[in-house]
Amino acid sequence: MSTSTSLTALQVMQDAPVIPVIVLQDVAHAVPMARALVAGGVRMLEITLRTPQALACMERIAAEVPEAVVGAGTVRSAADAAAAAKAGARFSVSPGYTSTVGRACKDVGLALLPGVATGSEIMMAQEDGYTELKFFPAMQAGGPAMLKAWSGPFFDVRFCPTGGVTQANAAELLALPNVVCVGGSWLVPQDAMEAGDWARITALAAQTQALRKA
Numbered sequence: 001m002s003t004s005t006s007l008t009a010l011q012v013m014q015d016a017p018v019i020p021v022i023v024l025q026d027v028a029h030a031v032p033m034a035r036a037l038v039a040g041g042v043r044m045l046e047i048t049l050r051t052p053q054a055l056a057c058m059e060r061i062a063a064e065v066p067e068a069v070v071g072a073g074t075v076r077s078a079a080d081a082a083a084a085a086k087a088g089a090r091f092s093v094s095p096g097y098t099s100t101v102g103r104a105c106k107d108v109g110l111a112l113l114p115g116v117a118t119g120s121e122i123m124m125a126q127e128d129g130y131t132e133l134k135f136f137p138a139m140q141a142g143g144p145a146m147l148k149a150w151s152g153p154f155f156d157v158r159f160c161p162t163g164g165v166t167q168a169n170a171a172e173l174l175a176l177p178n179v180v181c182v183g184g185s186w187l188v189p190q191d192a193m194e195a196g197d198w199a200r201i202t203a204l205a206a207q208t209q210a211l212r213k214a
């Protein structure tokens, strides 16, 4: 996965059952954290743009962990998309959707999983050519029942539910035909990173392999 060929959102979603949502407070954690996830079979890493260190963390992982694919999360503007691409991100995830962000990601060659929580947002993303979407915040905004309701009118859209997803409820979401993968922060607990407990992160990642869709 070290090549810089462009990825599609579907490829990002199909690589593993769970895309980890990662908040990095310390640049020194970036590389061991990424290696720990890769050791557990999780290569698509969503590094959220929520801390001042996020871009530096992406650069480190892109340079030092070639088995990982760096993604940027919390992309909310064209500037975020440009900065993420420059830092080595190859895909992006947004908590909501605007055409500005959609265009910016295309301009810099980043696959995008746009965040949606309503039918109108799905239609706006579809108008701009996006059919693989993040449902956020999934469990707070209707969970599996919402995904079932959307499968009628939005029969051609596939989702990555994120927000309130855990190892316990992921299987129910992944059993739905319009769900390709889920996203969640539970694979990378802050206390494990602070303690340097990389084995725990590898174990949490490895557990998610049992969620693989048939």
Ligand code: 3PG
Residues within 6 Å of the ligand: 021, 136, 137, 162, 163, 164, 165, 183, 184, 185, 186
């Ligand atoms: C987020 O963007 O914070 C993600 O949705 C993660 O949510 P979670 O912490 O509930 O997994």
